[in-house]
Amino acid sequence: MHTEEGRNAFGHHLSSLNLKNSVASPQPNVANNGGSPASSGMHRHKSSDSSKPFPLFSFGAGGLAGYLSALSGYPSFVTITAHTNAYVSHLSKQALDLVMERSPTVLLTLAKRLISLIPPIVLHLSYAMEWMQISASQVLHREEDDSGSIYIVLNGRLRTILEKEPGKVEVLREYSQDESVGELEVL
Numbered sequence: 001m002h003t004e005e006g007r008n009a010f011g012h013h014l015s016s017l018n019l020k021n022s023v024a025s026p027q028p029n030v031a032n033n034g035g036s037p038a039s040s041g042m043h044r045h046k047s048s049d050s051s052k053p054f055p056l057f058s059f060g061a062g063g064l065a066g067y068l069s070a071l072s073g074y075p076s077f078v079t080i081t082a083h084t085n086a087y088v089s090h091l092s093k094q095a096l097d098l099v100m101e102r103s104p105t106v107l108l109t110l111a112k113r114l115i116s117l118i119p120p121i122v123l124h125l126s127y128a129m130e131w132m133q134i135s136a137s138q139v140l141h142r143e144e145d146d147s148g149s150i151y152i153v154l155n156g157r158l159r160t161i162l163e164k165e166p167g168k169v170e171v172l173r174e175y176s177q178d179e180s181v182g183e184l185e186v187l
Contacts, residue, residue: 013095019082053079067110070096077177147185153177 056078059065069076070093091099100107115123129152134140140158141147151158158175175181 013099014089014091017088017090019086019088058083064110064113067096068114071107071110141182141185147182150180150182150186151175152180 065080066076070091073093096106140151141149143162153175155177158179158181160172160175160181161169162172163169173181
């Protein structure tokens with residue numbers, strides 16, 4: 001896409017925001033409604049249920065935030081906060097979809113930028129992974145079987161259970177998003 005064409009495609013869809021220090025947007029686990037190119041310093045945080053939020057990375061002028069959830073439509077798992085007063089431009093998901101429909105190279109540019117931010121080890125792991133969707137109550141591994149897999153929960157819950165007698169089970173542990181199970185058995 002040519003520079004002038006890009007300005008015309010994005011220009012009238014952008015809205016400017018002035019975020020004060022410590023203002024957050026978007027909240028974790030809330031569907032993102034757009035991406036935000038930053039004009040000055042911001043942090044991206046992830047918080048777990050049991051601890052205080054911690055910074056994942058900082059970005060400044062020219063940085064992009066929220067475009068992965070805007071592209072995928074999935075909720076954001078991080079909170080973006082301004083650590084100083086910041087001017088940001090906001091592009092809604094609907095506008096981003098419209099721009100990508102008119103100029104598909106925008107999608108390729110965002111995908112290339114995303115891949116450049118991913119550490120090489122994650123890319124190698126991604127190629128080695130088998131992505132699977134499982135049904136409720138589906139058994140992935142039985143106690144006496146040899147294990148050759150590590151399972152990472154992307155969405156939903158995974159339980160390890162002990163079957164004491166047919167029909168009676170005891171839940172040993174429950175795994176949720178971003179947790180893994182099976183490392184010890186594989187090693």
